[in-house]
Amino acid sequence: MAGQGSVLERIDAVDEPFAKPEIESVRQLTATTVVAMETYQGGEFRVLARKEFIKRFRCSVCHTEKPMAARDGALFTHGDIRINHGRAGDALVCAECHHEKERDFLADSQGLKVDFDHSYQLCGKCHFRQKRDWIGGAHGKRETYWAGERVVQNCTGCHNPHSPAFPRKMPETYSLPLDD
Amino acid sequence: MDDKKLKSSPGQKSSRRSFLKGAAALTAAGSAGLLTGGCGGSVSAETMGLQWEEFFKKNYRLMTPEEKQATVDRLERLARIRHDLDIEVSNREPRENVLYGYAFNISRCKGYMDCVEACVRENNLDRRSKTQYIRLFEMDPGQLDPTSGEGRYFHEVPAANKFYMGVQCFHCENAPCIKACPTKATWREPDGIVVVDYDWCIGCRYCLAACPYWGRRFNWGEPEVPLDEINRRQHYLGNRMRMKGVMEKCTFCIQRSREGRLPACAEACPTGSRVFGNLLDPDSEIRFVLKNKKVFRFKEDLGTDPKFWYFMD
Structure with missing residues (x-):
């Protein structure tokens, strides 16, 4: 039977990591994942890949040597993008996250190239607290399984990078009062 | 007390002998009903x-x-x-070195209630009486008592200057509901999940009264789920179809968690407010939360030792 002491006593009594491979019902995810360039308290973990969900990837197919006015892009091809990221009245501009020369990559203010699959590296430059929590597991979402190899959502899996705040919407249902 | 009633039915002389006779006949009819399912001889x-x-x-x-x-x-x-x-009914046993725990981020939940809906579908909850294991309340800042919150908010969420708090079964290590059960139909499994044997429950609802967290639900009628919406992956102690007159409750989606999967609520949450994992794994997310975030448990002073923490960023 369970129940040797309180939960906290039981937690404190264990130092060994849980033997992960023993859960046979945990299958490999069908989604594409990449090994994160960070490690969490349990070592290496994986992140859901992003690039295959970007509709017009690779960007360099259009963004060639030919110069293009940023204003035209915002009006035509990328007219669906509304930037609502950054302080009110001082929104970010494309080049603050996207690499100016190599369009298939993101870039931070120091010009460090960041792969779209590893966008947490870029987001974490400003949102370092969220990134720390995301690496540990207090922010973000694990995918499908609590057991087995750790696979988590990328920042962009939940947040629209151009408008990262969650939208307001109607609730799915309602709850009855507790005393009913 | 019932003299008048007895007298007012003429020709009915009630003696101990005839009463016993009647009782025997009733018992016979009862077991016949059990055999036939109460619908004639077509079974x-x-x-x-x-x-x-x-x-x-x-x-x-x-x-x-x-x-x-x-x-x-x-x-x-x-x-x-x-x-x-x-249907596929599992009787998967608990795993060694696993103790399930849950954490809920009250500063990140937006009140969308996707978790509630996912839970209803996953666990084959009665649609007619709108049974829900999870309840979610819109709360005023500074309040931490969900009875002060409003669960029926019919406006877009998140609303300004409100926060959202969900309650469900907290799977207490020292659970009052278990102690209250006179038939031992509810107990805590070695992996920490408090379960109900629906076939052993007599429906006295003592556990419902004993639970300080409003974690238990009673089937006042025969639960109704549209056939095409029934989740066929079931567990004996989890989401298999309940009957009229039995108790049920959140089981951390035992049919999922024992297979290594996240509970339906944690998987459905679009905001990542729900963290689920193995408390006995020092590397797990839930342990990270307990170690690094401001956490509290609801009504901790009662000594129920719940395995459900609230935390904030």
Whole structure:
């Protein structure tokens, strides 16, 4: 039977990591994942890949040597993008996250190239607290399984990078009062 | 007390002998009803046999592995016969070195209630009485008592200057509901999940009264789920179809968690407010939360030792 002491006593009594491979019902995810360039308290973990969900990837197919006015892009091809990221009245501009020369990559203010699959590296430059929590597991979402190899959502899996705040919407249902 | 009533029915002389006679006849009728399912003689011998064995089976905890498998097979066969439904009832045992724990981020929940809806669908909850294991409340800042919150908010969320707090079964290590049960139909599994043996529950609802967290639900009527919405992946102690007059509750989606999957609520949450994992794994997310975030447990002073923490960023 369970129940040797309180939960906290039981937690404190264990130092060994849980033997992960023993859960046979945990299958490999069908989604594409990449090994994160960070490690969490349990070592290496994986992140859901992003690039295959970007509709017009690779960007360099259009963004060639030919110069293009940023204003035209915002009006035509990328007219669906509304930037609502950054302080009110001082929104970010494309080049603050996207690499100016190599369009298939993101870039931070120091010009460090960041792969779209590893966008947490870029987001974490400003949102370092969220990134720390995301690496540990207090922010973000694990995918499908609590057991087995750790696979988590990328920042962009939940947040629209151009408008990262969650939208307001109607609730799915309602709850009855507790005393009913 | 009932003198008037007895007298007012003429020609009915009630003696001890005739009462016993009547009682015996009733019992006979009752067991006939058990065999036939109460709908005449149209039930096959196989169904009758299955129902008979189901009725006289043991408490789940006293069953041998063979008996557990046998009852699970019977339930699958009965679902096939009665509803032409292929269900898969699991009797997966708890895993070694696993103690499930849950954390809920009150500063990140937006009140969308996707978790509530996912739970209803996953756990085959009664649609007619709108049974829900999870309740979510819109709360004013500074409040931490969900009775002060409003669960019926019919506006876009998140609303300004509000926060959202969900309650469900907290799977206490020292659970008052277990102590209250007179038939030992509810207990805590070695992996920490508090479960109900629906076939052993007599529906007295003592556990409902004992739970300080409003974690338990009672089936006042026969639960109704549209056949095409029934989740066929079931667990004996989890989301298999309940009957009228029994207690049910959140089981951390035992049919999922014991397979290594996240509970439906944690998987459905679009904001990542729900963290689920193994408390005995020092590397797990839940342990990270307990170690690094501001956490509290609801009504901790009661000594119920729940395995459900609230935390904030």
